[in-house]
Amino acid sequence: MAMSSAREEHLRLEGVGVSFGTVNVIPSLDLSVPKGEMVALLGPSGCGKTTTLRTIAGLNKPSKGKIIVGGRDITHVPIHERDMGLVFQSYALFPHMNVLENVKFGLRMRNVPSREAESRARQALEMVQLAHLAHRKPRELSGGQQQRVALARALVIEPSILLLDEPLSNLDAKLRDEMRGQIRSLQQQLGITAVLVTHDQVEALSMCDRVVVMRSGHIEQSGTPTEVYERPATAFVANFVGRTNKLKGTVAADGSLMGLGQVLHAASKPGPGTVDILIRPHRIHVSDGDGAGDAENRVRGEVSNVTFVGDLVQYTVSVAGDEIVVEESTRRGQKMLSTGETVTLAWSAEDTLVFPENQT
Amino acid sequence: MEIHKTSWPMRILIFVLFIYLLAPVILVFPLSFAGDQVLRFPPTSWSTRWYTALFANSQMLKAFWTSLTLAAIVTVLSIAIAVPAAWAVTRLRFPGRDLFFNVFTAPLLLPTIVLGLAILIVFASFKLLATLHGLVLAHLIVTLPYALRVLAVSLSTQDRACEEAARTLGAKPLTVFFRVTLPMMTPGIVASAALCFLVSFDEVVITLFLTGPRITTLPVELYNYVYNQADPLVAAVSALLILLTLAVIMIVERAMGLRATFVR
Amino acid sequence: MIAESHKRELSAGQLAVVLLLPIALVNVVGFILPILNLARYSFNRARIGGGIEDVFTWENWVDLVSDPFYREILFNSIWVSLCITLVTLVLSYPIALYLHRATGPWKTFLTVLVISPLLTSAVVRTYGWIALLNDNGPVIGIIKALGLPSPSLMFNIKGVFIGLAEILMPYMILALLAGFGRLDPRVEEAARTLGATPARTFREIILPLTLPGIALGCLLCFVLAVSSFITPKLMGGGRVFLLATEIYDQAIVTLNWPRAATLSLLVLIVFGAALWAYSAVMRRLD
Numbered sequence: 001m002a003m004s005s006a007r008e009e010h011l012r013l014e015g016v017g018v019s020f021g022t023v024n025v026i027p028s029l030d031l032s033v034p035k036g037e038m039v040a041l042l043g044p045s046g047c048g049k050t051t052t053l054r055t056i057a058g059l060n061k062p063s064k065g066k067i068i069v070g071g072r073d074i075t076h077v078p079i080h081e082r083d084m085g086l087v088f089q090s091y092a093l094f095p096h097m098n099v100l101e102n103v104k105f106g107l108r109m110r111n112v113p114s115r116e117a118e119s120r121a122r123q124a125l126e127m128v129q130l131a132h133l134a135h136r137k138p139r140e141l142s143g144g145q146q147q148r149v150a151l152a153r154a155l156v157i158e159p160s161i162l163l164l165d166e167p168l169s170n171l172d173a174k175l176r177d178e179m180r181g182q183i184r185s186l187q188q189q190l191g192i193t194a195v196l197v198t199h200d201q202v203e204a205l206s207m208c209d210r211v212v213v214m215r216s217g218h219i220e221q222s223g224t225p226t227e228v229y230e231r232p233a234t235a236f237v238a239n240f241v242g243r244t245n246k247l248k249g250t251v252a253a254d255g256s257l258m259g260l261g262q263v264l265h266a267a268s269k270p271g272p273g274t275v276d277i278l279i280r281p282h283r284i285h286v287s288d289g290d291g292a293g294d295a296e297n298r299v300r301g302e303v304s305n306v307t308f309v310g311d312l313v314q315y316t317v318s319v320a321g322d323e324i325v326v327e328e329s330t331r332r333g334q335k336m337l338s339t340g341e342t343v344t345l346a347w348s349a350e351d352t353l354v355f356p357e358n359q360t
Numbered sequence: 361m362e363i364h365k366t367s368w369p370m371r372i373l374i375f376v377l378f379i380y381l382l383a384p385v386i387l388v389f390p391l392s393f394a395g396d397q398v399l400r401f402p403p404t405s406w407s408t409r410w411y412t413a414l415f416a417n418s419q420m421l422k423a424f425w426t427s428l429t430l431a432a433i434v435t436v437l438s439i440a441i442a443v444p445a446a447w448a449v450t451r452l453r454f455p456g457r458d459l460f461f462n463v464f465t466a467p468l469l470l471p472t473i474v475l476g477l478a479i480l481i482v483f484a485s486f487k488l489l490a491t492l493h494g495l496v497l498a499h500l501i502v503t504l505p506y507a508l509r510v511l512a513v514s515l516s517t518q519d520r521a522c523e524e525a526a527r528t529l530g531a532k533p534l535t536v537f538f539r540v541t542l543p544m545m546t547p548g549i550v551a552s553a554a555l556c557f558l559v560s561f562d563e564v565v566i567t568l569f570l571t572g573p574r575i576t577t578l579p580v581e582l583y584n585y586v587y588n589q590a591d592p593l594v595a596a597v598s599a600l601l602i603l604l605t606l607a608v609i610m611i612v613e614r615a616m617g618l619r620a621t622f623v624r
Numbered sequence: 625m626i627a628e629s630h631k632r633e634l635s636a637g638q639l640a641v642v643l644l645l646p647i648a649l650v651n652v653v654g655f656i657l658p659i660l661n662l663a664r665y666s667f668n669r670a671r672i673g674g675g676i677e678d679v680f681t682w683e684n685w686v687d688l689v690s691d692p693f694y695r696e697i698l699f700n701s702i703w704v705s706l707c708i709t710l711v712t713l714v715l716s717y718p719i720a721l722y723l724h725r726a727t728g729p730w731k732t733f734l735t736v737l738v739i740s741p742l743l744t745s746a747v748v749r750t751y752g753w754i755a756l757l758n759d760n761g762p763v764i765g766i767i768k769a770l771g772l773p774s775p776s777l778m779f780n781i782k783g784v785f786i787g788l789a790e791i792l793m794p795y796m797i798l799a800l801l802a803g804f805g806r807l808d809p810r811v812e813e814a815a816r817t818l819g820a821t822p823a824r825t826f827r828e829i830i831l832p833l834t835l836p837g838i839a840l841g842c843l844l845c846f847v848l849a850v851s852s853f854i855t856p857k858l859m860g861g862g863r864v865f866l867l868a869t870e871i872y873d874q875a876i877v878t879l880n881w882p883r884a885a886t887l888s889l890l891v892l893i894v895f896g897a898a899l900w901a902y903s904a905v906m907r908r909l910d
Binding site: 366373385387399402444447452457460467470475477482500504508565568587594595601602608 | 639648656732738744745747752760790888
């Protein structure tokens, strides 16, 4: 993991607000991205992540606030002078130009002499392994190939910042896995500062140095993938970044936590009152015995449903009127539990996430 | 979108161009209230004399009624003929389907001057000149392609699943047509009826070849009037006609959306 | 539960025949036969005082080619139509682009404004121009008020040009809009983020991608201009001679139907040539 504190800040948004007509889509946003880092803007549709990205690119005008790149205030700089590479969700390749001409376009706009532009464009295409398709038209390429051309086109101009708007959402699952790795390694290889917009937490967690979780135009939490996953700041973040079981509970005046009809242990608890208790399905261990071991939380219940999903098996266990989902990796030789069995669920205090009620 | 903010010089240019586009249509309104005997703008005085003159001009009124009747008959016939044709062309598969569609919409592409002459010659030998049924037939030639196109678009963009659902629920094909397809076509029918009405009502070149002292339509009567004297009476008629057209357009907009009908 | 009907089911072909019969009938009697008849007539000879001699002769066509009067009409019609098409294109493009980028009720309002002239009679629109351009009208009035020499805009080709260009604008705008519809806005944005100024984006991206719409609009306007009758006739005051006015005069005034038919076929030939040019351009563009 990179030592982000050692890197200088490259991109900063200060109090940026964006409105469309009378709708205040983003009230006020503050964001800081160090040089060479890839940051994910993660959130459900409508949270403002794409709006933020487009505002950085200059495609939206902020109603207030400042955008600063490398110490320079670019809030009022026109789009074509911002020196950013934007990869569109739909790729937006120029249909009337072939692949090579598409990639050369940005260089031509910068008046790069044509021989140099040609060789740089070819290099960029080689970087994404598409040099052999240089003279094809975009409509002759597959989705994955078009995406790589879009990437090459954005990178060849050596922009100060790379912006990616859900670049993988139009690809099938296998291709997505491949491209995740490719994009990340290219970004690190070139050391380019990047902002990635996505609604897929797998993308955000696996590709980026930092994840910014957004909701309704606000930032819910900003941190490393581990921080955001293990120590979510709010129930919304916990629920969005990974699956959770949600239970109702109470924190008493003396600080003790009650849920599932018994005392539960959590690493940190809010003040007294009703709370939401969130536990991740695969952090719960299920066994048909007493559940030996040193897990702080232990409850007994009855298996009500078993679903086999290949990599995993999901058990739904009824405990004190609540249904808890538990996930375990399938292993050869390991016997699957069956419905009706009485089992013990065990999990640690650190995996018990407690938030004041109704934060989701 | 930020990239499309129109600059001020551009706005002024577009405003000027719009004035050019709409000038004649706008001008007839104030002109119709001119008090002058001859065509002059700005007029030396204002009055409603030309509207009065219009309603006293029996020839114009008679021509108006003829146009109205003709357009009404043509509209009803156009819909009656085009609905089955559009259905056949979009719902059935048969050899030469596309060819038929192209042939039936071809009259749209032909210049009316050529069509007018061609029809004149044929009608002369069939003694159809200056008759109402002759005019109906001639107008049908130009309205049917419009009706066919609009209805074919309406039918082909319909969700076939509704018809299929009706079939699986036990409806016979004819029932499906009258209970499901036809009601779903209503916006398209309203739009093409409005279109046919206006096309027939405004038709002038072909009609010019086929009318005479016995029977004449409003556009032809106007043409003759303008050819001979061009005074503000025509402005009064024009103003009323434009209002009529706008009223019909409003109906189309409500029914099917103007853009969907024309811009494909 | 649902038994198959005992009625003999018509095959698709038979059903099609029944449903298409009315429209086919109208088409044959009112369109196909008359046009074919027109071709026949162009090879007949007119009898003095009306009627035709049933002989096969090339003389109508020979006259057309050899008579300088007709050569001039043909050339004028084509040349004027080309010029009008170009002018209409230049005037319509900004409006079409603005309309394409407009949104919401404003866009609907503007579209209605652009389309409604199309649905008014040619006579009404031409009359509007007569009212505007005649010597007692506002245009001459403004020119005189500015102290400039006032040109004569009625009863000559100038007035016809100005009027016809405006009358054809809605057609051009609609064709252009159809072309713009295929322009992906993201492609424009991509060009801008890659460093293209608005002007360069227009030249390199928007213009090439809207060429099909431009070609269609030009075809449409040229064809309408070449065959235009009402406007030249009413605004030309008998002094403007174009193909359409000549056809009418020959048919109704001179009663020389064969000659009128020949001129009509000439219009169709020009038509065909324009269509051919259009498809050639479209093939190049692909």
